[in-house]
Amino acid sequence: MASPSSQASSSLDSPAKAEPSLLRRLNEEKVISALRGEGALTRAEIVRRTGLSHPTVSKIVGELFEASMVEEGELKQPDLGRPGKTIALANRESRVFSLVIGAHRCSLISSGLDGVLQQGEIEVFSTPNTYAGLLKKVTGILKDQISNNSARVLGLGICLPGLLDAENETVLLSPNLLWLEGKQVGLDLEKNLGFPAVLVPAMAAHYLFESRHGRARGMEDFVVVNYAGGLGIAACNGGRLVDGRGGLAGELGHVTVDAEGELCGCGNRGCLETIASDRAVLNAVSQRMGNSVTLPELIERVRSGDREFDDIFERAGRYLAIGLAAAVNIFNPQAIFIYGKFLGAKEGLFERVVEWTHERALSLPSSQCEIFQAQRDPHECQQIGAAAAIIEKLTQSVSNQRGVINEKGAA
Numbered sequence: 001m002a003s004p005s006s007q008a009s010s011s012l013d014s015p016a017k018a019e020p021s022l023l024r025r026l027n028e029e030k031v032i033s034a035l036r037g038e039g040a041l042t043r044a045e046i047v048r049r050t051g052l053s054h055p056t057v058s059k060i061v062g063e064l065f066e067a068s069m070v071e072e073g074e075l076k077q078p079d080l081g082r083p084g085k086t087i088a089l090a091n092r093e094s095r096v097f098s099l100v101i102g103a104h105r106c107s108l109i110s111s112g113l114d115g116v117l118q119q120g121e122i123e124v125f126s127t128p129n130t131y132a133g134l135l136k137k138v139t140g141i142l143k144d145q146i147s148n149n150s151a152r153v154l155g156l157g158i159c160l161p162g163l164l165d166a167e168n169e170t171v172l173l174s175p176n177l178l179w180l181e182g183k184q185v186g187l188d189l190e191k192n193l194g195f196p197a198v199l200v201p202a203m204a205a206h207y208l209f210e211s212r213h214g215r216a217r218g219m220e221d222f223v224v225v226n227y228a229g230g231l232g233i234a235a236c237n238g239g240r241l242v243d244g245r246g247g248l249a250g251e252l253g254h255v256t257v258d259a260e261g262e263l264c265g266c267g268n269r270g271c272l273e274t275i276a277s278d279r280a281v282l283n284a285v286s287q288r289m290g291n292s293v294t295l296p297e298l299i300e301r302v303r304s305g306d307r308e309f310d311d312i313f314e315r316a317g318r319y320l321a322i323g324l325a326a327a328v329n330i331f332n333p334q335a336i337f338i339y340g341k342f343l344g345a346k347e348g349l350f351e352r353v354v355e356w357t358h359e360r361a362l363s364l365p366s367s368q369c370e371i372f373q374a375q376r377d378p379h380e381c382q383q384i385g386a387a388a389a390i391i392e393k394l395t396q397s398v399s400n401q402r403g404v405i406n407e408k409g410a411a
Contacts, residue, residue, distance in 0.1 A: 027056055069154070094151060095152070099138060105125065106125055156197040160185065161174055170183065171183050200386055209385040231253030284316075325358075
């Protein structure tokens, strides 16, 4: 999976002369980044924030207006110079949608191009059991939304579990939704809806959220870990998502840590995610109890003082620390952001996992890395990340002859 900014970022890796279209895209990304980070700015403030010339900023803002990606706001007196009208990423007259496809439920929500979700307009529905059913459901909801709202819809970002062939925009593997495999969800929905769509795997959505809207903004090297279902990572190195030759990098959860361990959904035994994930903890507790239990029920039970499952939580935490230490040693990140719930069930467990991670990691990269437990719901972060993916594709399209999208692998 090629990262949404990989084509632009790659230009910085080589001293070769940049093409005009590439320079334009890089400059557009500077303007978009300034507006995303600071909100409404006058043209003069954009010039100061980006270091671009006045004519360049005026040209880019004009193109973004033409593409309905920005809108004009109030008159503002800047710190220096004459008053001017502010420019902001569109959130009233234009919007994008993000679709998160899960094993059991899907959610569809709109947002402005500033990444703010329109929570009052979220649609949550059970995941259909066929591909045709999914396309029909999503198409129907979106057409209803569009007919009932005057805002222009610019695109759809789709987050799904599994591995993607970014070049062909095809789902390669989705163990929990096998009927998605071999399908081109984004392209098929584009045909149904008449506006652009882009696919992004769940971990790439987390990366986009943290790098564009979260605590990783401005960081060049960080890792996101999600142990809520299985266990996946997204690593940002030098400002670029590490995606591997075929876009399949980041499968830390399928590193074998117990050769005789539990059978994993991938077909192997003893994968890290069979021990150190919310799902693994829940499975282990349910087996001991002899009946199934939900994660909220388990967390409530543990927080109320039940210590019957301390050993299961402790074991999962120790193995998670092994995975985090591996991420520290391999990627040497400035920070690791971890998503999931079982660490928050037991008081002090997160702090112990951090200690165990630093004990197992090499001392120098460990001393350079902070570990944070994410406070936002993983599903919400995926929604924002999917929105960020389509916004980045739209940004590229402005550089590609005013709205003609002709690049593969944008996300």
